[in-house]
């Protein structure tokens with residue numbers, strides 16, 4: 520190969536080969552079908568993994584429209600958004616979680632008629648911003664009104680589908696081993712972003728790997744802004760042993776793969792100003 524990075528003096532690694540082979544190139548594999556793809560079709564892959572038999576329970580989140588969610592204006596949201604690594608050991612209310620998730624998806628997410636372009640990478644038509652290459656699986660530890668466990672978020676019905684019931688204690692023990700940022704342990708919810716290498720590459724060809732990660736980034740940004748506008752503390756984190764988390768969630772790493780984590784919760788109250796005078 521004549522690529523700069525793959526010349527002998529530079530150490531080629533698997534990531535570099537992946538990078539090279541997911542670029543646009545003539546005769547590279549393409550989208551497998553010209554059929555119109557609905558949003559529901561585009562996310563069907565997660566329901567092939569978490570079939571009805573694997574859904575243990577369903578929790579309806581308090582109904583709300585985006586317009587009804589109280590939040591900061593755009594400017595304050597942008598000025599406030601930051602990563603937080605210290606969390607109060609305080610429950611998140613189910614309403615706060617409902618508001619956060621509602622803002623984390625486009626406004627038309629729950630409309631059945633919403634149809635994103637089938638070939639967004641090949642047209643100039645508007646993408647509705649609906650992330651379909653990544654899904655959210657929430658590790659709920661401390662949310663008022665929701666039992667601890669792992670839940671898939673369904674934005675169409677605005678509900679949480681229980682895929683693994685587990686005590687907070689057991690989730691914390693698991694995270695202590697396989698999430699190596701202890702500062703996140705106090706947070707009430709860790710959202711895992713799950714992608715599908717199979718679905719993304721079937722849909723877009725080899726480049727689907729890149730699109731999956733791009734959509735992951737879109738979703739992270741949406742969550743940071745949603746959390747900031749609601750006054751919640753947030754932080755993206757890649758500090759997970761992905762393979763272990765995948766096994767824990769019953770994912771095989773190909774049909775479903777853990778991409779990263781995102782923590783939300785309450786800020787720790789600022790320490791009171793000291794009145795000591797030296």
Ligand SMILES: Cc1cc2nc3c(=O)[nH]c(=O)nc-3n(C[C@H](O)[C@H](O)[C@H](O)COP(=O)(O)O)c2cc1C
Nearest residue numbers: 600601602603604700739754755756757758759779
């Ligand atoms: C994809 C992604 C992964 C991240 N992973 C981590 C992480 O593993 N641990 C962490 O403490 N922060 C992580 N962050 C947060 C960044 O460190 C943070 O966004 C950056 O320092 C800028 O700070 P700010 O978000 O407060 O503006 C991640 C951010 C992104 C976008």
